Amino acid sequence: MATFSANLGFLWTELSLPAAIRAAKAAGFDAVECHWPYDVSALTLAAVLHETGLPMLGLNTRRGDTGAGDNGLSALPDRVDEARAAIDEAIAYAVATDTASVHVMAGFAEGADAHNTFVTNLRYACDAAAPHGITILIEPLNRYDAPGYFLRTTDQALDLIVEVGATNLALMFDCYHVQLMEGDLSHRLRDLMRVIGHVQFASVPDRAAPDHGEVHYPHIFALLDELGYDRPLGAEYKPGGPTDATLGWMPGKAQSADKRRSAGRARKA
Structure with a gap:
């Protein structure tokens, strides 16, 4: 049966990160993950994770100068020193918080130089992460939300994983991005399961x-069970309002809501 991780880059964003972790625990999530937690000290975050018993599954390297439009640095040939500083920072934070993986963000780039730079930086990241048992993740982003992002498709990601050749490099398979760029989620999951390190989802x-739209997630969750995926799946969606009001898709949540409604009707009768 699928278990779930709350991505606190999108969920409970009105709360501080420690408070959001507590909210995720109260809502029944099995783990948490985040985007850029660096404004909160690693010691504070580690204490809250210990308090709640929730593991932190992943975090991202910094994007760079977001005011200038950066969305990652590791495929930018003229930003290698900055990219490696961001990698070092992310790994150190992951070690201090017992976080399982680090997503190394490529950035806006294209061409052979960008490819070679990304490969070199990924090897650097994998070498730095390996002694700590940390997995390095790469994630294709869709061309609508991130036009010009270097890593766009799962085929490109697979080629990079093979070329880098590190046992601790894996694919972040975000169903939302993959559906927009490639579709065919069931076959993609089957074909890529051997290199998938984390799965995320949204409508x-x-x-x-994930309770509407063109992807029927009960099927996807059941397929992942069938394929033997046994780690929490990342709920990385934009709630558009109070997060707690959007959790009816979670197993048990809809049934509980139905029971409350039935009880209310019975009392009125």
Whole structure:
């Protein structure tokens, strides 16, 4: 049966990160993950994770100068020193918080130089992460939300994983991004399961709660069970309002809501 991780880059964003972790625990999530937690000290975050008993599954390297439009640095040939500083920072934070993986963000780039730079930086990241048992993740992003992003498809990601040749490099398979770029999620999951390190999901095309849209997630969750995927799946969607009001897709949540409604009707009768 599928278990779930709350991506706190999108869920409970009105709360501080420690408070969001507590909210995820109260809502019944089995793990948490985040985007850029660096404004909170690693010691504070580690304490809250210990308090709640929730593991932190992953975090991202910094994007760079977001005011200038950066969305990652590791495929930018003229930003290698900055990219490696961001990798070092992310790995150190992951070690301090017992976080399982680090997503190394490529950035806006294209061409052979960008490819070679990304490969070199990924090897650097994998070498630095390996002694700590940390997995390095790469994630294709869709061309609508991130036009010009270097890593766009799962085929490109697979080629990079093979070329880098590190046992601790894996694919972040975000169903939302993959559906927009490639579709065919069931076959893609089957074909790529051997290199998938984490799975994320949201409705398509609006990236909201996974209870509507063109992807039938009960099928995807059942398929992942069939394929033997046994780690929490990342709920990385934009709730568009109070997060707690959007959790009816979680197993048990809809049934509980139905029971509350039935009880209310019985009392009125």
